[in-house]
Amino acid sequence: MEIINMFVDTIKNLALESGFAGIDFKTLIMFIISGVLIYLAIGRQFEPLLLLPIAFGMLLTNLPGAEMFHSEFFQGTSIDYGQVLHDGGLLDILYLGVKLGIYPPLIFLGIGAMTDFGPLIANPKSFLLGAAAQAGIFFTFIVAAFLPFYSLQEAGAIAIIGGADGPTAIYVAKTLAPQLLGSIAVAAYSYMALVPVIQPPIMRALTTKKERSVIMEQLRPVSRIEKILFPIIVTLVVSLLVPSAAPLMGMLMLGNIMKESGVVDRLVKTAQNELMNIITIFLGVTVGATATADVFLSFKTLGIIALGLAAFCLGTAAGVLFGKIMYKATGGKVNPLIGSAGVSAVPMAARVSQKVGQKENPANFLLMHAMGPNVAGVIGSAVAAGVLLSVLG
Template sequence: MLQALIDLWNQSGFASISWGHIVMILVSLILIYLAVAKKYEPLLLLPISFGMLLANLPLAGLMQPPTYEIGKDGLPVLKSVGGLLYYLYQGDFLGIFPPLIFLGVGAMTDFGPLIANPLSILMGAAAQLGVFITFNVASIFLGYTMKEAAAIGIIGGADGPTAIYLTTRLAPHLLGPIAVAAYSYMALVPIIQPPIMRLLTTKEEREIVMEQLRPVSKTEKIIFPIVVTILVSLILPPAAPLIGMLMMGNLFRESGVVERLSKTAQNELNNIIVIFLGTSVGATASAERFLNPKTLGIIALGLVAFAVSTAGGVILGKIMNWISGGKINPLIGSAGVSAVPMAARVSQVEAQKARPGNFVLMHAMGPNVAGVIGTAVAAGVFLSIFGH
């Protein structure tokens, strides 16, 4: 009887658990708390954190690949089928899930504010500053490879699916920490951005009231995704999967003739992919991969990238305000990162703190949706250079 109990203990996860597993389980519980109690990007943070929890349960084997042995005829024979999350992860590794997320994002996005004010795309571009500065710092000064540095830099765009897509192409061994960093900083937009925005602007600038945007016709909204898809895909072919799915989803929305497809892309399909992507990405954050100095460096660099991107958008907003003779509130530049619509809401909150009743939300949505395109373009640049 005693031997049976000893054997049972030795076969349990308790006998194999390490301090690394315990630390990662605690990290996953903290992220679950932030998702549930604080509602920080819960739709993605909750499945990611629970996937992290599952991956760090010893002997569960949920990320275990299948194993084969050579049969008598010399052909491989399946020995073990592998874990559930290993197969879900193939949707990330093969670049399937992130573009499908973009399909849903496109179906939920109104590009009207960007069409009404095309100059706002410049703020979306300026908010990629952190991406390229962090890439150079990581590759030149910190010893990361060019591909690793590109994957780390894209965190500054605050776009989780793009970060996942680029990382699986260039540095799949860093997927766990990069995905966790990208989604964590997306969730913390209301905490990270306001101090930077207030530091770089004066109260007078934050009080600026902007003129109402012009109405955008249905024809413009239908032409826009088609033109963007053609131009971006011809200039940067590697960006076509992300931009193409984003714009196809938007065309579903704006055409008005495929309401069922638009609703499916926004709801059922998007929700299913979010569950699969989030859980499988979280499962890559095992103790062996996560608890090392390089990973901690990624977390720190991701924060720097995001902060610099925010600053880049605000600084360009100030420049455009000066050029326009004081007609542009620089706060909307901070929305040039890709966290839609949270970054635009933060711009609105800060504007109302400076002047109660000031309404800049729709103006901020222009740079915000431009940031989605900008981050996808930045990923396309890196893939064009390093993706071969």
């Protein structure tokens, strides 16, 4: 009889100490949300390289009793690194790369190593389209700042979603509103994945058939010396104007000058592949880990989704409208559709410009013209991030 009682007590203790005992309604909802994001990443291929790790990170952080991530370790302005290393779980240690601002610049290093700035150099006016598309960020910041639910820092972190640049959104959010990092990252990458769905209706609504049918002149060839000087000049100008943008801009242009130099192929391949892939895994899982049930399941998250969508739509609209201005100013030589590529979703936004333009005129090839504003948008979003960090950080 005593043995039976011991067996029963052991079973009871195991049941009470297991994760099943800690599952509540909020935990179940987070499991469902994680499952939906995993489906979107695998089944629909919505930004799978980062959405899949983010979704699985959400699953891991909400496992009762797993103790893989402790958000309380990272609250406040200072971090007790000894506590993190001694008492922290796996995701706590990996999250230091986000909190210290290491992962996003390294992602930018890989992006720079894969980016051709030739179309932007060949048509410097593209800078204006990339700058115009950042209007959605600042307009949304003003709107969010007036809402009673968000502080100025939170408004800035939410507004950066309008740049359609995941690493930049994470870089800003980890400084201005780390408690909203998971929600902001999920919103940013979701809208990046939905670029082919969101942008075309806006583009068609703001342009005429005649404007969409404009065939642009072929871009001039860009010399190797121009491509080598470009990252050096941009780094100096942008970093001196907005020092807070230097980590992102510096790494972006370092990757690009390595690519264009032609003398460090091994480093370029590492930045494009192994390093990029490793950091992508760490960044995705740890950002997902910040989406705990208490933080993610809140009214603020719904606001982030709505404001992030507004920022992205406004950025697209601002780029197209500025493209119409250039269309008028050049006597009809600029197709306004390329202005929509001024957001930083490379190269998806440029492909959407090409697709919409070719639907109106099968002889239209806008891809290379749209790549100019598209890569300008990468620079523009980094500058916008630097401005927000300088003002609000």
